[in-house]
Amino acid sequence: PPAAAAAPPPEADSLAQSLAKLRVLVRTPAFLALTFSAAFNDVGSWALVAWQATFYQRVFDLQPDVYAPLLAVVIPVGGIVGGVGAGLCGDWLTRVGARGLLTSGANLAAAPVIAVSLLAPDYKQSFAALLVGFALSEAWRAPAAIAVRDVSPPGLGSTGSAVHLCIRNLVGGLGPLAV
Numbered sequence: 001p002p003a004a005a006a007a008p009p010p011e012a013d014s015l016a017q018s019l020a021k022l023r024v025l026v027r028t029p030a031f032l033a034l035t036f037s038a039a040f041n042d043v044g045s046w047a048l049v050a051w052q053a054t055f056y057q058r059v060f061d062l063q064p065d066v067y068a069p070l071l072a073v074v075i076p077v078g079g080i081v082g083g084v085g086a087g088l089c090g091d092w093l094t095r096v097g098a099r100g101l102l103t104s105g106a107n108l109a110a111a112p113v114i115a116v117s118l119l120a121p122d123y124k125q126s127f128a129a130l131l132v133g134f135a136l137s138e139a140w141r142a143p144a145a146i147a148v149r150d151v152s153p154p155g156l157g158s159t160g161s162a163v164h165l166c167i168r169n170l171v172g173g174l175g176p177l178a179v
Contacts, residue, residue, distance in 0.1 A: 025160055030151035035164045038144045042172025045137055049075055050176035060123040074131045082138030090143040099143060106139035
């Protein structure tokens with residue numbers, strides 16, 4: 001029998017289709033805007049976290065046995081409160097059509113509270129302000145993760161979330177080095 005033209009294996013076709021879908025995703029303006037604004041926010045958050053130990057040593061003359069346990073509680077608790085709180089609040093605001101107020105409002109509110117943590121007269125007030133400021137700054141995460149699904153092309157919600165988080169972690173992880 002005549003030799004049939006070699007057809008590409010099904011995996012190659014599937015890989016080509018997946019890459020084409022990824023190209024569509026990363027060319028979507030709303031996806032890019034949301035992802036890079038979230039990544040920019042992460043640069044600041046990760047840089048702030050990386051710098052906190054030095055700040056408390058130099059400004060308040062604290063030793064690691066004092067500031068380390070406080071940071072080990074304040075940063076994750078602030079992140080959890082901000083993330084879960086924003087998820088709950090975001091669901092409610094979505095029902096009333098005002099989800100955007102959460103993402104922009106929480107970030108705007110975080111800035112002066114973080115400033116208070118840096119200007120506080122003692123370390124206890126500084127840590128209290130850092131807890132609230134970090135919770136407000138982390139309120140961006142949950143709504144952004146949901147918004148990515150909304151702005152991703154049809155059928156790419158999970159892929160959009162994965163790529164969004166990948167970009168955020170890569171850019172955010174470079175934050176302390178860049179800052």
